Amino acid sequence: MIGRKANVGGFLNPSWMRKNMNSHSGRMFSDRKWIVPFFASLLISVTLLLTATLGLFIPSQSDEPLPLDAVSFVKEEDSSGFFIEPELRSSLKETNGVVKMEPPRLAYLISGTKGDSRRMMRTLQAVYHPRNQYVLHMDLEAPPRERLELTNLVKADSTFNEVENVRVMAQSNLVTYKGPTMIACTLQAISILLKESLDWDWFINLSASDYPLMTQDDLLHVFSNLTRNFNFIEHSQIAGWKLSHRAKPIIIDPGLYLSKKSELAWTTQRRSLPTSFKLFTGSAWVMLTRSFVEYCILGWDNLPRTILMYYTNFLSSPEGYFHTVICNNDEFRHTAVSHDLHYIAWDNPPKQHPLSLTMKDFDKMVNSNAPFARKFAKDDSVLDKIDKELLGRTSRFSPGGWCIGSSEGGADPCSVRGNDSVFTPGLGAGRLQQLLHSLLSEEILKKQCT
Numbered sequence: 001m002i003g004r005k006a007n008v009g010g011f012l013n014p015s016w017m018r019k020n021m022n023s024h025s026g027r028m029f030s031d032r033k034w035i036v037p038f039f040a041s042l043l044i045s046v047t048l049l050l051t052a053t054l055g056l057f058i059p060s061q062s063d064e065p066l067p068l069d070a071v072s073f074v075k076e077e078d079s080s081g082f083f084i085e086p087e088l089r090s091s092l093k094e095t096n097g098v099v100k101m102e103p104p105r106l107a108y109l110i111s112g113t114k115g116d117s118r119r120m121m122r123t124l125q126a127v128y129h130p131r132n133q134y135v136l137h138m139d140l141e142a143p144p145r146e147r148l149e150l151t152n153l154v155k156a157d158s159t160f161n162e163v164e165n166v167r168v169m170a171q172s173n174l175v176t177y178k179g180p181t182m183i184a185c186t187l188q189a190i191s192i193l194l195k196e197s198l199d200w201d202w203f204i205n206l207s208a209s210d211y212p213l214m215t216q217d218d219l220l221h222v223f224s225n226l227t228r229n230f231n232f233i234e235h236s237q238i239a240g241w242k243l244s245h246r247a248k249p250i251i252i253d254p255g256l257y258l259s260k261k262s263e264l265a266w267t268t269q270r271r272s273l274p275t276s277f278k279l280f281t282g283s284a285w286v287m288l289t290r291s292f293v294e295y296c297i298l299g300w301d302n303l304p305r306t307i308l309m310y311y312t313n314f315l316s317s318p319e320g321y322f323h324t325v326i327c328n329n330d331e332f333r334h335t336a337v338s339h340d341l342h343y344i345a346w347d348n349p350p351k352q353h354p355l356s357l358t359m360k361d362f363d364k365m366v367n368s369n370a371p372f373a374r375k376f377a378k379d380d381s382v383l384d385k386i387d388k389e390l391l392g393r394t395s396r397f398s399p400g401g402w403c404i405g406s407s408e409g410g411a412d413p414c415s416v417r418g419n420d421s422v423f424t425p426g427l428g429a430g431r432l433q434q435l436l437h438s439l440l441s442e443e444i445l446k447k448q449c450t
Contacts, residue, residue: 103224103421106216107133107200107290109189112208113175114142117150119208119378124166126387127206128397129216130159130420133197134166135189139175141261147172157396159414167192179253179264180311182284182318190293201228203288209375210285211383213343213390214428217400219371221425222432230440231292231332234340235282235323235449246315247279248272256312264315274310277303280323280449281316283340285374288322292332296325303329327449336448337439343368344375358382366390369435371428390428400424 108127112120120136128134136154138147151168160166169192173185190203202223212219238247252265273279296304304325311317311324326332343365345355356377357365362385365373376383387393395412397403401424405416438444 101224103131103220103423104202104228105131105133105197105200106220106223107135107190107193107197107203109135109137109186109193109203109205110208110210111137111139111175111185111205112142113139114146115378116142116208117146117153120150121153122383123206123208123210123212125396126391126393126398127212127216128159128166129220129400130163130165130402130417131220132165132216133193133200135169135192136167137169137185137189138172139185140172140259141174142172159396159417162417165197167196174255174259174261176253176255176261176264177318178316179251179255180308180314180317180321181253181255183308183311183321184256186318187297191297194290194294194297201290203286203290203293205284205286206372207374209377210342210372211374211376211386212371212398213365213368213373213386214371214432215391215398215400215426217398217423218425218428218432221423221429222436224423226436229289229291229335230337231289231326231335232287232337232339232341232439233282233322233326234338235280235327235336236338237327237450238279238281238320242281243273243279246281246320249315250313251315252313277307277324277328279320280327281320282323282338283342283344284318285340285342285372286322287341289335292326292335295329295332296322301329333449334445337445338447339435339439341371343370343373356380359385362386366431369431371432392426 106129110120110123110127116138120138124134124136136150138150147168154160154166154168157166169189171188173181173188175181175185186205189205193200193203248270250267250269250271252267254262254265299305307321307324307328311321314320326336343357345357345361345364347353347355354375356375357373358377358380359382362382365386387398391398393399394407394410395414397412397414399407399413401422402418402420403414403416404418405411405413407413
């Protein structure tokens with residue numbers, strides 16, 4: 001009966017509260033036996049609180065600078081302010097009382113189409129490292145036998161089987177490279193990488209016509225020194241002719257609805273520019289942090305989904321989606337570094353189509369200090385020159401510190417796998433270090449998302 005009177009429809013009954021408070025308040029305050037234990041417990045609580053607070057803010061007498069070899073990848077001359085930052089604390093691990101930095105891990109998407117299975121394998125082997133994660137996707141234009149060939153090539157590799165860090169996407173998507181289907185495929189690959197591995201730090205997308213200009217040991221060694229909150233994404237605000245040619249037209253990508261590739265369809269209607277966010281454009285090739293791509297997938301403030309819906313009917317959406325999301329978010333916009341880490345030779349004018357790279361471009365590629373280049377024709381002789389002179393690749397993989405087998409008699413040194421956190425960087429590491437120092441200068445960073 002008391003319970004029914006006190007609780008009406010899940011809420012306290014006000015009349016019951018007033019009646020019972022009046023009847024018990026006099027009795028409670030007339031009994032003063034509770035006062036002594038109350039103040040005793042209060043005094044003890046305050047004492048403990050003050051002790052804990054002072055303990056947090058009084059520096060320990062044992063706090064000494066870390067020895068130079070405590071973080072194995074740090075160089076004393078790295079004083080730009082962008083190397084070994086507090087953001088890396090989540091990557092620090094304590095072993096026997098010495099704090100050591102955990103080297104980064106990369107997650108790659110390598111995509112291709114009809115006739116690209118062998119090229120995809122060559123690119124995969126050139127960028128392979130046991131620390132990393134790899135997803136391969138052949139679009140629906142490739143015949144089933146070629147997708148099966150790629151799957152069998154991966155399954156037949158003993159290293160891939162042992163490490164289990166290479167996956168071929170079972171679902172082949174129809175990809176229209178100027179439409180939103182490419183973004184949809186990229187987001188699906190990112191979702192797979194997020195689900196399958198918890199450890200990687202950056203996402204990189206490559207195509208079968210891309211190729212590295214330095215080893216993964218070079219790349220991982222240099223990025224071990226870098227704070228893990230920078231997103232490398234070439235970007236600029238849409239202006240000029242691109243506003244009328246790309247932002248205002250409404251296109252339909254049949255790849256979203258059909259099973260056969262066809263050209264984009266243009267509608268006769270045009271739309272006004274959005275007012276709730278600014279439009280940005282840039283290179284479709286990116287190196288994005290795990291935290292940013294998680295935001296794009298989860299979209300806890302709904303901005304990524306809103307922008308994704310907008311780019312569903314946008315020409316060349318792979319050159320605008322990630323760029324617009326990152327530059328309209330206060331948390332991430334200051335992490336955007338305007339470079340795609342590629343060397344690309346463009347036609348001139350109007351710089352809309354990349355030229356195929358050949359032997360005559362070799363020196364320019366090396367001098368760019370970029371870790372990747374595109375695009376290359378299938379089995380062009382310049383790829384062999386890159387393998388020999390830049391990657392030191394004589395067998396399956398570009399060799400690194402993890403390859404501890406013998407190379408005598410043409411044997412594969414990577415057939416015996418050692419510690420994957422031991423790197424043997426070469427000249428490529430020095431080139432990449434120069435590039436990052438120029439990209440992370442204060443003058444350059446002030447121009448982020450402008």
